[in-house]
Amino acid sequence: MGEKNKKEKKSIFGLFHKKDRYNWDIKKERARDKRLVDSFNFAIDGMISALQNEKHMKVHILAAIVIVILAILINASKVEILIISLSVSFVIITELINTAVEALVDLISPERHPLAKLAKDVAAGAVLIAAINALCVGYLLFYDKLLDIFDGTNKLHVIAGRKGNISILILILVAILVIVLKSFFQKGTPLEGGMPSGHSAIAFSAFGILLFMTSDVRILILGFFMAALVAQSRVKSGIHSIREVLAGGLLGFSVSFIILFVMMKFGILYN
Structure with missing residues (x-):
């Protein structure tokens, strides 16, 4: 019984005298902190490696710098800064994932394989969508405010801005339709060859908007x-046939003309 009480007293007073235990906790905390610092170092090394080895990452970082400068010039609000931050981060994150996917695919499948190509193309497609989204966000946030800086007294840009918004959406719609049709005909690549011609579609869509x-x-x-x-x-370059070029031009012009004509007839083009 006396021995039991002695042990209890020892354990109570031991809270203040066990230097070994205290030192062990410090070592454990330092080890944990070192692992945390190493994690940050590895993450930063990954970003630096992507920046050094990936040309597109350099472009994204340069674009991010320009966007930050523009946000300062237009005195962006908190909500606008949040939207810009999310859009820029989305592009950089998808580019980092794309780089990781490419490295992993090259490691697993050094030889050419359809599935390896599919993995790389899908990852690159994610980056493209993120970049297009960032461009649209940048246009919607900066267009009117930058025109206010250079056209503070003349408010004609209000009408032009409305038309500009519609024009951007029409060009995006035409590009999507071209990709869908090319996937249906399964000929050529998204940027070269195939039915219809994407370049002709965009060019004549711009003419229809004009x-x-x-x-x-x-x-x-x-x-x-x-x-x-x-x-x-x-x-002339042999990329498309006359039929593919005519189909692309007709598609782009028709989409632009029909949308803008209907909006004008209903009186909503200049709202």
């Missing part, structure tokens, strides 16, 4: 010839 932007005949003629030159260059 019809509702200005009534100056000289500008319209110049816009038509520019679109025609784009289409002619695709045929």
Whole structure:
């Protein structure tokens, strides 16, 4: 019984005298802190490696710097800074994942394989979507405010901004339709060859938009010839046939003209 009480007293007073236990906790905490620091070091090393070895990462970082400078110039609000931060982070994160996927695929499958190509293409597609989203966010946030800086007294940009928003959406729609049709016909690549011609579709879509932007005949003629030159260059270089170029031009022009014509008829084009 006395021995039991002695042990209890020893354990109580031991809380204040066990230096070995105290020193062991310090060592454990230091080891944990070292592991935490190492984790940050590894993460930063990964970002530096991607920046050094990936050309696209350099472009993304440069774009992020420009966007931050623009955000300072327009005195962006907290909500706008949050949207910009999310968009920029989304692009950089997807690029880092794409780099990791490429390295892992090269390690596992040094030889060419359809599944390896699929993995790389899908990862690159994620980066492309993130970049397009960032461009759209940048346009919506910066367009009107930058015009306010250079056109503070003349409010004509309010109308132009509305048309500009519609134009951007139309061009995105045309690009999506081209990709869908190319996947259906399964010929060529998204940027070269195949039905229809994406370059011709975008060029004649821009010409269709131009019809509702200005009534100056000289500008319209110049816009038509520019679109025609784009289409002619695709045929001359042997990338597309005349039929593919005509299909692309008809697609782009029809989509732009129909959307803008209907909006104008309903009186909602300049709202």
